Amino acid sequence: MPDAGSAINLPLALMVVFGSAKLLAEVCERLKQPAIIGEILAGVIIGPSVLGWIAPNETLHVLAELGVMFLLFQVGLEIKASELRQVGGPALVAATAGVILPFVLGWGIMAWDGAPRVESLFVGAAMVATSVGITAKVLAEKRLLNARASKVILAAAVIDDVLGLLILAVVSSVARGKINPVELGLTAVAAIGFTWLMAWWGTPAMGRVMPRLDASLRQSESQFNLAMIFLFAMALLATYAGVAAIVGAFLAGMALSETVERRVHDLVHGVTDLLVPFFLAGIGLNLDVGAFASRATIVLSLVILVAAIVSKFVGCGLGALSLGVTDAVRVGCGMVPRGEVGMVVAQIGLGMGVVPKDVYAVVVFMALATTLVAPPLLSWSFRGLKPAVAKSAIL
Amino acid sequence: MPDAGSAINLPLALMVVFGSAKLLAEVCERLKQPAIIGEILAGVIIGPSVLGWIAPNETLHVLAELGVMFLLFQVGLEIKASELRQVGGPALVAATAGVILPFVLGWGIMAWDGAPRVESLFVGAAMVATSVGITAKVLAEKRLLNARASKVILAAAVIDDVLGLLILAVVSSVARGKINPVELGLTAVAAIGFTWLMAWWGTPAMGRVMPRLDASLRQSESQFNLAMIFLFAMALLATYAGVAAIVGAFLAGMALSETVERRVHDLVHGVTDLLVPFFLAGIGLNLDVGAFASRATIVLSLVILVAAIVSKFVGCGLGALSLGVTDAVRVGCGMVPRGEVGMVVAQIGLGMGVVPKDVYAVVVFMALATTLVAPPLLSWSFRGLKPAVAKSAIL
Numbered sequence: 001m002p003d004a005g006s007a008i009n010l011p012l013a014l015m016v017v018f019g020s021a022k023l024l025a026e027v028c029e030r031l032k033q034p035a036i037i038g039e040i041l042a043g044v045i046i047g048p049s050v051l052g053w054i055a056p057n058e059t060l061h062v063l064a065e066l067g068v069m070f071l072l073f074q075v076g077l078e079i080k081a082s083e084l085r086q087v088g089g090p091a092l093v094a095a096t097a098g099v100i101l102p103f104v105l106g107w108g109i110m111a112w113d114g115a116p117r118v119e120s121l122f123v124g125a126a127m128v129a130t131s132v133g134i135t136a137k138v139l140a141e142k143r144l145l146n147a148r149a150s151k152v153i154l155a156a157a158v159i160d161d162v163l164g165l166l167i168l169a170v171v172s173s174v175a176r177g178k179i180n181p182v183e184l185g186l187t188a189v190a191a192i193g194f195t196w197l198m199a200w201w202g203t204p205a206m207g208r209v210m211p212r213l214d215a216s217l218r219q220s221e222s223q224f225n226l227a228m229i230f231l232f233a234m235a236l237l238a239t240y241a242g243v244a245a246i247v248g249a250f251l252a253g254m255a256l257s258e259t260v261e262r263r264v265h266d267l268v269h270g271v272t273d274l275l276v277p278f279f280l281a282g283i284g285l286n287l288d289v290g291a292f293a294s295r296a297t298i299v300l301s302l303v304i305l306v307a308a309i310v311s312k313f314v315g316c317g318l319g320a321l322s323l324g325v326t327d328a329v330r331v332g333c334g335m336v337p338r339g340e341v342g343m344v345v346a347q348i349g350l351g352m353g354v355v356p357k358d359v360y361a362v363v364v365f366m367a368l369a370t371t372l373v374a375p376p377l378l379s380w381s382f383r384g385l386k387p388a389v390a391k392s393a394i395l
Numbered sequence: 396m397p398d399a400g401s402a403i404n405l406p407l408a409l410m411v412v413f414g415s416a417k418l419l420a421e422v423c424e425r426l427k428q429p430a431i432i433g434e435i436l437a438g439v440i441i442g443p444s445v446l447g448w449i450a451p452n453e454t455l456h457v458l459a460e461l462g463v464m465f466l467l468f469q470v471g472l473e474i475k476a477s478e479l480r481q482v483g484g485p486a487l488v489a490a491t492a493g494v495i496l497p498f499v500l501g502w503g504i505m506a507w508d509g510a511p512r513v514e515s516l517f518v519g520a521a522m523v524a525t526s527v528g529i530t531a532k533v534l535a536e537k538r539l540l541n542a543r544a545s546k547v548i549l550a551a552a553v554i555d556d557v558l559g560l561l562i563l564a565v566v567s568s569v570a571r572g573k574i575n576p577v578e579l580g581l582t583a584v585a586a587i588g589f590t591w592l593m594a595w596w597g598t599p600a601m602g603r604v605m606p607r608l609d610a611s612l613r614q615s616e617s618q619f620n621l622a623m624i625f626l627f628a629m630a631l632l633a634t635y636a637g638v639a640a641i642v643g644a645f646l647a648g649m650a651l652s653e654t655v656e657r658r659v660h661d662l663v664h665g666v667t668d669l670l671v672p673f674f675l676a677g678i679g680l681n682l683d684v685g686a687f688a689s690r691a692t693i694v695l696s697l698v699i700l701v702a703a704i705v706s707k708f709v710g711c712g713l714g715a716l717s718l719g720v721t722d723a724v725r726v727g728c729g730m731v732p733r734g735e736v737g738m739v740v741a742q743i744g745l746g747m748g749v750v751p752k753d754v755y756a757v758v759v760f761m762a763l764a765t766t767l768v769a770p771p772l773l774s775w776s777f778r779g780l781k782p783a784v785a786k787s788a789i790l
Contacts, residue, residue, distance in 0.1 A: 009631070009634070010457060010460055010461070010464075010630075010640070011464075011627050011628075011630035011631035011634065011640055011643075012631050014627040014630075015624065015627035015628055015631055018620075018623055018624060018627060019624045019627070019628075022614070022620045022624065025614055026612055026613065026614055029613045029614055030613065035614060058453055058454065059453065059454070059457045062405060062454045062457065062458075063457075065405055066405070069405075069406075141615075217421055218421065218424045218425065219417070219420055219421055219424055219430060220536075221668055224665075224668055225413075225417045225668070228413055228669060229410065229413060229414045229417065232406050232409040232410035232413060232414070233406075233410055233414075235406035235409075236404070236406035236407050236410055239404070239406065245405070245406055248406075266661050266662070266665065267661070267664060267665030267668055267669075268665060269662060269665060270619075270661065270662030270663060270664060270665025270666050271665050271666055271669050273616055273619055273620075273662055274623060274662075274666050
């Protein structure tokens with residue numbers, strides 16, 4: 001019987017998005033391009049920019065958000081916290097340099113273009129935040145998550161998110177016209193405290209709690225159920241602490257990496273296999289080429305795009321130079337994608353009335369284009385490195 | 396960073412729904428009640444009826460719809476079409492008797508209560524359609540999907556859905572005041588044709604097509620990806636043919652049951668484990684006890700509920716009597732839940748202005764309460780039957 005209760009035709013949307021993503025992934029694979037590019041391009045093609053079959057909507061947004069949350073959780077499951085802490089030093093330097101340079105450059109370009117101070121600050125802040133989903137997917141697909149550069153990227157992305165939050169907090173305060181040092185201090189303490197606790201104490205805590213809880217439950221798949229509840233709780237706590245839900249998901253996965261059975265990996269894998277294409281195609285769906293009406297907007301977009309790529313690459317690369325040139329280049333490439341995090345910053349500015357619509361479109365373009373640029377850069381910079389053999393494939 | 400783009404707090408909604416469902420499932424397990432009852436009750440408790448923490452919304456609706464779609468797909472994967480066809484005769488008789496009796500009884504009660512003719516017909520039609528999701532979940536949990544009575548239930552549920560569609564088409568025509576025999580004939584041909592083709596030719600077609608397609612693809616997990624695309628396509632075709640998306644999902648799973656590898660089962664299992672609690676809790680969420688304002692509505696609800704349970708049990712049970720009393724009782728119990736399908740019928744009547752709001756609430760109550768009654772009935776009627784050993788657990 002027809003389902004009159006649903007606002008969209010769910011099977012149709014699922015088939016079009018998932019089917020086109022997998023079709024173009026296959027095409028890219030045969031052209032020896034990263035499959036991930038095909039899945040993003042599928043979104044561009046079926047979305048408002050080209051065919052207009054599917055518009056971004058709440059349902060697809062939720063599936064995309066779930067997809068990237070599970071992707072980062074799955075990546076976390078493959079990483080030991082102790083290994084990530086070992087690269088903490090270089091990651092901290094790389095993340096910091098990779099935050100300062102894009103922020104200053106974005107701010108400078110907008111100021112030079114004649115934009116008001118607050119608007120310039122917001123564009124700078126939007127250029128800060130790396131979105132690690134795409135990089136994680138590429139590295140996972142190549143089974144390179146356990147390479148040293150990969151770990152530096154993951155650690156740096158977590159630190160980068162905390163720093164980006166603090167910059168956004170400062171910029172928002174400036175926009176509101178009053179800086180409250182106590183509030184800013186509390187924001188910093190919450191974000192740093194949550195991340196620190198999870199990275200240092202997540203694994204031992206889960207190592208104690210999980211087996212006992214698991215043994216006390218009578219339901220089937222209780223370990224998977226417990227892992228899911230922990231994932232959702234940490235994603236929630238992360239947003240309360242001010243960092244991204246996906247950072248919480250990653251830290252949750254890492255905290256469980258030494259505890260859960262292979263079975264949980266397999267079940268999580270099923271969920272990511274289904275949902276990640278919605279995250280990737282969703283990136284493409286959000287691109288609306290119609291937003292680039294004037295020549296000035298197009299020029300500004302390209303300038304900001306180049307600045308975003310170069311500043312992150314140089315900042316993170318220089319910061320990671322202690323690892324040698326090869327790994328520094330890998331880290332620089334891996335930190336380039338801005339994804340949805342940059343868009344969220346610009347959205348906040350739009351909501352506060354300090355970022356105009358055309359500049360918002362510029363930021364969205366930057367966020368999407370840096371994401372599209374990253375997979376080939378990563379493939380190139382990680383070429384020749386052997387994939388881990390012991391680990392099972394994670395798509 | 397906070398996600399300003401989302402209308403609901405996704406991690407919060409996920410944690411509350413999933414967590415409460417699993418908690419109450421555990422409680423039920425310890426009280427030796429079916430776990431499924433706990434998951435439905437979780438929805439009642441966190442929903443508008445009791446705590447009011449979560450209201451039914453589009454996101455949860457989509458997750459629930461996906462959950463039941465994957466549940467039926469997974470059940471299909473465990474069933475061979477040839478085995479289902481073997482019980483086609485008794486299933487057809489049981490389904491037919493189990494359609495006629497509730498329809499006539501529902502119509503009669505409403506007419507006797509003084510309702511207009513079209514309204515009475517709609518309530519009768521809403522009492523027809525079995526929603527097989529709950530029964531499938533209970534039987535899968537008990538690993539009893541391969542019992543003879545289980546197969547009769549599954550086959551009868553598919554036939555029941557087609558018959559229900561035809562009744563709805565006739566009743567809708569009566570409501571519109573003109574019966575178009577050509578249109579009704581086309582509806583019948585489309586629904587019966589789709590089901591027939593899938594049940595008879597789905598398995599051999601997939602046996603030929605899947606391995607070739609799979610071998611020609613270069614991506615990892617290509618078999619799972621192909622299975623997903625086939626699932627979405629069949630769910631879509633089913634709605635175009637007029638039957639429920641979950642019937643399409645079940646037929647798609649069955650068509651693939653003899654082709655796909657164990658790996659696909661495991662990945663699908665991950666998705667169902669995550670999403671089915673949203674389907675179950677969603678049933679409870681949709682119950683709003685506030686709708687039962689007047690005493691007359693409460694009395695009518697109880698009368699309709701008892702009529703719905705007895706008529707389906709007696710109709711299907713008598714229809715399946717050729718299998719012996721024990722299996723006939725099992726089939727009768729398994730067909731009792733109406734779930735979302737009955738609600739959709741009432742919704743259509745509401746939309747056409749022929750079903751008043753209080754009668755709609757009566758139908759929703761009947762649909763939910765029959766669903767809540769089924770798991771203990773099934774546990775009782777299937778008691779003593781040994782679960783299949785060779786099959787892996789499907790939650």
